Amino acid sequence: MNLFSFSNIEERSETNWFSELKIPFETAKQSKIAQNTLQPDPILRPADIDVKYSTEEEILVIKFDAVSDRVLRVAISSVLESLKTVIETIDEFEGKFDEYLQ
Template sequence: MFDQSTLTYKLEFSIPFQNESQSTIARNSLSPDPILKPDELNVTFSSKANVLNILFEGSSDKVIRVAANNVIENLKTVIECIEVFDQH
């Protein structure tokens, strides 16, 4: 078990979607990926109403930057899929 107090750097995104269903789809699509170095990074995905919240907690700004960049790329793909397949 690692000491979470070493994760002193934080970054939070709040991304609004058109509806709650879309924010839930995005959360469920992004959250299954395991963190490779949990002693250096923790990423929490949550959704409330139509907003997806992503909290990054890391041991350095570089760790958070790399993780956030990866999540943004994956989020782009999720949004493109929602645009094509979600008929709400």
């Protein structure tokens, strides 16, 4: 079983801070949905941070490349907040397309 993990915040140079999140979902479809949902929105000022989303089967991988540790933390917490909504939506509605909701 995969667990949520993230690499320690790494200071590669004074203006390059890096971290990687790995979020396991139940299925590859779910991780793809999360990727497509999060991907379009720009985070903060694009010049300050680069966010790359990818999936490895059911795992969503998010790589952050930021100009400072502060920007990196703000970006990670913003993505996690959005991710909570994605997961709650999937939990509540997946597979209930053709039935009356209870």
